[in-house]
Amino acid sequence: MTTRGWTRPARPADTVVQVTAPLLTRRLRPAELYIVDAALAVAVGGLLGPYAALESPLHGGVREPLWVSVLVGFALGLPLAVRRRWPITVAAVISSVATVALITGVIPNYAAAAPGLAVGLSFYTVAVSTTTRRSLPSAAGCLALVSVALALTGGDLWSRTGAVVYGAVMIAPAWAIGWLVRERRALATRQGEHLVRQAAAEERLRVTRELHDVVAHTLSLIVVKAAVANHVAETDPREAGAALRVIEETGRNALTDVRRVLGALREDAPYAPAPGLDELPALARQAAIGGVDVRLDVRREEPSGAVPESVGLTAYRIVQEAVTNVVKHAGPAACRATVTVTPCEVRVEVTDDGRRPVLNNGKGHGLIGMRERVTLHGGEFHAGPRSGGGYTVTATLPYRGAA
Structure with missing residues (x-):
């Protein structure tokens, strides 16, 4: 009796390329490096031992026993197995x-x-793994040692000067290559650390701007409504209650925005869309709570989906910060916010007819944050008092190169 069953398909055999490719494209672990060094030491000793045994001396030179030649060959090669652990000692030996x-x-x-x-x-290992202050004297001392041996045994082959040159040719190129590799690695490390610091600074700046825009806007509304509630608490409890409800709603919205900003720093946080042009009407309604009548005019020559999210967020934050400044410094006042979306850029203009003090020559944190946002997109920003009273904030945010 036979049965038919599902048969697992045979797995194709791994090729040599598939097995060795990961080993050649990743950085070897310390244990693997020592294995490579051990194999290299055996290979070099295995080459030098037979070479010393088979090489015949000239003019009645020394004919040593075979075991001496093999011992000398392996004495030259085997120390390479620990060259990464004790580089200077290995070079001296x-x-x-x-x-x-x-x-x-x-x-x-x-x-x-x-x-x-x-x-x-x-000596390549000495130059790579130790500082120049240590490796250079070591190389010079061993060069002198080898040069003495070459000078004593040179005979008719080379002079004393030639012995020094011969020794330098054996040591100097390897040391120079190791030194260059060490300097390149140090430069790459410094550049990597600089990029990490720069990325961290940019991320801190981004979070700072977001938190400033969220907290400054909502706290301004809360302060205004808290002042209203305090003023009418005894004479008009109903209006005071309404002000407290506005404070509660505004605080909840601020807490949600802060959680969204801080949540973006976590890798496992779910993606939450950032506010953009579609949220501007809600922003205008919030400003009305603070006593500022915002007349919002959004003119679209391009579909809203064509505007990048970062540009939409920047336009939203500029309007938010400008309206917040009106609430803090010029309210109650009338404010007009005009946002024009063209195929190549987004233009933002916020004007008010109130009176505000010009502090710090326009160097407040809000103005700095708006200017930084616009600069990141390669746009233009201007903020200043109007000749007839009030204040104007304008920004241009390009988002598509000219065709």
């Missing part, structure tokens, strides 16, 4: 072994370039 090997003839003078691989790797 490798340079000392190379010096002894050259002086004793285990490595013939004409094969002096053979230890150069291990010496170069060690």
